[in-house]
Amino acid sequence: MTDSQQPFFDQLDWFDEQDCARLDEGLAWARAQCPVVHTGFGGGMHVVTRYEDLVTVASHPEVFSSTMPGLATVPVALPPIDVDPPLHSDFRAFLNGPFTRAALARYEPVLEKHADALIDGFVADGQVEFVSRFAVPFSAGALAKVVLDDDNEERLQRAVDAVTAVSVQNTPESFAAVAMLAAELMAEREREPRDDFLQSVVDATVEGGRPLTQEERLGVVTVLLLGGLDTTRGALSYIAKFLTEEPGLEARLREPGWARGDLDEVLRYTSTVSVMGRVVVQDNDLLGVPLAKGDRIAVHWRSGNRDTARFDHPDSLDFERNRNPHLAFGIGIHRCVGRHFARLQLEIGINRLLARLTNFRLVPDSVVRSAVGISVGAPEELHLEFDQVGAQP
Numbered sequence: 451m452t453d454s455q456q457p458f459f460d461q462l463d464w465f466d467e468q469d470c471a472r473l474d475e476g477l478a479w480a481r482a483q484c485p486v487v488h489t490g491f492g493g494g495m496h497v498v499t500r501y502e503d504l505v506t507v508a509s510h511p512e513v514f515s516s517t518m519p520g521l522a523t524v525p526v527a528l529p530p531i532d533v534d535p536p537l538h539s540d541f542r543a544f545l546n547g548p549f550t551r552a553a554l555a556r557y558e559p560v561l562e563k564h565a566d567a568l569i570d571g572f573v574a575d576g577q578v579e580f581v582s583r584f585a586v587p588f589s590a591g592a593l594a595k596v597v598l599d600d601d602n603e604e605r606l607q608r609a610v611d612a613v614t615a616v617s618v619q620n621t622p623e624s625f626a627a628v629a630m631l632a633a634e635l636m637a638e639r640e641r642e643p644r645d646d647f648l649q650s651v652v653d654a655t656v657e658g659g660r661p662l663t664q665e666e667r668l669g670v671v672t673v674l675l676l677g678g679l680d681t682t683r684g685a686l687s688y689i690a691k692f693l694t695e696e697p698g699l700e701a702r703l704r705e706p707g708w709a710r711g712d713l714d715e716v717l718r719y720t721s722t723v724s725v726m727g728r729v730v731v732q733d734n735d736l737l738g739v740p741l742a743k744g745d746r747i748a749v750h751w752r753s754g755n756r757d758t759a760r761f762d763h764p765d766s767l768d769f770e771r772n773r774n775p776h777l778a779f780g781i782g783i784h785r786c787v788g789r790h791f792a793r794l795q796l797e798i799g800i801n802r803l804l805a806r807l808t809n810f811r812l813v814p815d816s817v818v819r820s821a822v823g824i825s826v827g828a829p830e831e832l833h834l835e836f837d838q839v840g841a842q843p
């Protein structure tokens with residue numbers, strides 16, 4: 451038996467670099483030893499680490515409430531992620547439609563153009579810091595185009611800049627700038643209706659017919675930006691890093707159907723929303739230990755995706771898995787509303803990169819910096835060298 455990792459969990463800080471580097475090892479211990487492991491973080495939390503237990507938590511929103519969905523408390527309302535049934539389904543009723551693959555199809559050309567413009571900016575250099583020059587601006591731009599959709603090129607650029615600032619700075623001021631822009635755009639749609647996502651927020655009704663409050667409207671826009679930024683850009687950066695490490699991966703990703711199977715294995719393995727929060731609202735022992743009303747829970751999706759009870763050799767990227775019921779997008783009523791959009795961005799981003807670049811390597815002696823917190827492990831600084839497709843050797 452391995453040494454107890456309980457002291458590690460007692461002291462765990464989800465935002466500490468050294469703790470993050472040891473986290474997977476600690477979680478493997480927890481899955482083997484105990485149904486839930488207690489950590490002192492944030493005044494105390496039970497961490498749910500096993501696949502089946504995560505499914506149990508997600509299946510009982512009446513017991514495990516989402517009203518504290520993060521690791522830290524957030525001062526603004528973020529529906530639907532912090533909302534329980536029955537109100538939750540009212541929000542999903544108008545959010546699901548605009549984020550189906552079919553509804554997103556009309557944005558494909560604009561996303562491809564956006565990716566190409568970013569690649570134009572560094573292709574001749576033979577190297578790039580991938581996160582700041584591609585992953586961040588691509589995912590921020592995609593969100594601005596789909597969520598804040600605007601015909602006015604100048605204002606759309608303002609939206610892209612504002613969303614990028616949220617991603618890079620994450621300050622209250624950067625959020626306020628996006629909220630102001632969203633409020634301006636929604637006010638316009640009240641005067642002149644359009645067929646886009648913000649219009650569906652303006653037209654939405656909940657609780658049997660009332661329109662959303664202004665706070666709820668802005669909360670919906672904010673949660674989409676929060677949910678869509680670090681997550682997708684993290685997955686994109688991981689794929690870029692794997693391209694430098696995994697022989698044969700570039701050839702696999704050049705196969706037409708890669709985004710249907712291989713992408714799921716990347717999502718399972720990387721789990722860029724590693725953990726979310728719940729709060730117990732009824733005393734229960736659904737996980738085999740007594741849990742009391744008011745207890746805080748961390749649902750560790752990444753841990754479930756590494757559970758040997760569910761996945762063979764889960765700590766390796768294995769593109770030959772037959773079934774891959776991963777929890778990267780969560781499960782149950784809060785399953786990611788942006789999952790088709792994330793997949794589309796990853797597919798377009800990688801396809802455009804591979805259409806023009808090949809033979810990715812890490813710049814020798816360069817630093818690869820990784821994220822802490824929810825997107826733990828995702829590359830935050832990644833210096834790549836590459837060749838141009840079709841260039842003479």
Ligand code: HEM
Pocket residue numbers: 516519530531532542673674675677678679681682685721722723726727751777778779780781783784785786787788789791792
């Ligand atoms: C690789 C990219 C992504 C990953 C791994 C991911 C992961 C997740 C996970 C695990 C949840 C469940 C949270 C919970 O149960 O508490 C979730 C929910 C959510 N995600 Fe994503 N996400 C991604 C991309 C996106 C994008 C692009 C958007 C926005 C356009 C988005 C918006 C949301 C929203 C609004 C929710 C809350 C849904 C609800 O509460 O009903 N996500 N996501």
